Amino acid sequence: MSTTITSRTKASAEQATERPAKVSFKAQMLAAREDAIVRAVNRLLAEKGFDLMTVDEVAADVGIAKASLYKHFPSKEDLAAAAMVRVVELAQAFLAGLPADAEPLQQLKAMVRWMLNLQLAGEMPSLPHQNSSLRTTLVNNKAYLDGLVRISDQIGAWIERAQKAGSLDPSLPPIVVLYTLYARACDSVLEFLRASGLYSDEEIVELVIRTCFDGLNARQDR
Amino acid sequence: MSTTITSRTKASAEQATERPAKVSFKAQMLAAREDAIVRAVNRLLAEKGFDLMTVDEVAADVGIAKASLYKHFPSKEDLAAAAMVRVVELAQAFLAGLPADAEPLQQLKAMVRWMLNLQLAGEMPSLPHQNSSLRTTLVNNKAYLDGLVRISDQIGAWIERAQKAGSLDPSLPPIVVLYTLYARACDSVLEFLRASGLYSDEEIVELVIRTCFDGLNARQDR
DNA sequence: GTCTATAGACCGATAGAC
């Protein structure tokens, strides 16, 4: 009891300078731990997928108690959703950092290259497409949906500009192009090629970009 | 004892006509049930994936007791492996049925079309790439590996012929082409496009084939 | 009587939740 009062008094005495710094510090600590959790979840999701990732693992990886995890996130699904929100935010930041005056086709290739590198770095979370509880959690996550819409709008604009500029096939529906690009985020050809041991990561990325945009057919216009 | 002798005598008497028919019938029943099991596993693997598929579900789907399942297959992993063997055999049968004198590029497109249709029909099993016990079970399955090698040899021969004929980009390593085609078997763009509700299954297949072989870029040679 | 398949209880381990 007495120690509580003492410390509170001390805090009051330093209120003018340290109190705001203290709550900020406290919030920083909270945010830092939350960030550490989300990073661990992100890595584990990329490494073993949602089903094989256990909450105990996450807690052990972060170095906190499992109970502390549930103070931040109410369920395993919300953990995964937080990781997805982070990825979407990273993607937004990457897109915003691209030179605005570049060719739209180059913007698109840069975006795909970023996704492929993320996957090769083991930081692309892989979620099962069929888990319904996870789906509802994601659909109800406004931050995730909003970010996804913003990204899609940006990429969609580039696609239409590239088609008008004649660098992307204009007869392909933009939504097909968009989904084809998105699908590169979980393209299994990356792990196939890496498992073959024949190519470096950089070569793999360039090969996939090439097959994605140029296709497999021989081209007379090259 | 006496009844045993009696029945054996009776069986011996009918050996010429009924004994072979009897064991054949019994074997047929066994094979038919095994086939029903593998089909159910195949469908469930495609529908929910390995992790979310439960053995009880399989038994219920087939309409037999779980214990009877374990009379046929010693583990859940072996169930999945049996489904993969079936798919590989189906693929071999499909490849063997293709006209041998067709253009190699058309053979390849037919193969991809077959994989895409299998996926859209909900009959392409999806296994987690990370489950180690499943991997070892598959690697130790001779029927699976042999079938996969035979398929790869066949497709690889077509790829090289198509490259020599100038219908496939000869500067792409054949293994890259092979893996790019294989990866279409679990291309998430199919479910994306289907979820959009904008296209029929036939249109989706043709769109994916087109983006796969022609790429996204505009082409001057069309 | 013997063999086989079935139904369903049951066990141990594990994971999510609190």
Added chain:
DNA sequence: GTCTATCGGTCTATAGAC
């Protein structure tokens, strides 16, 4: 640290075909 649910896998007793 505990509770509960689930799942892979096993076991036993019963029924029926031959």
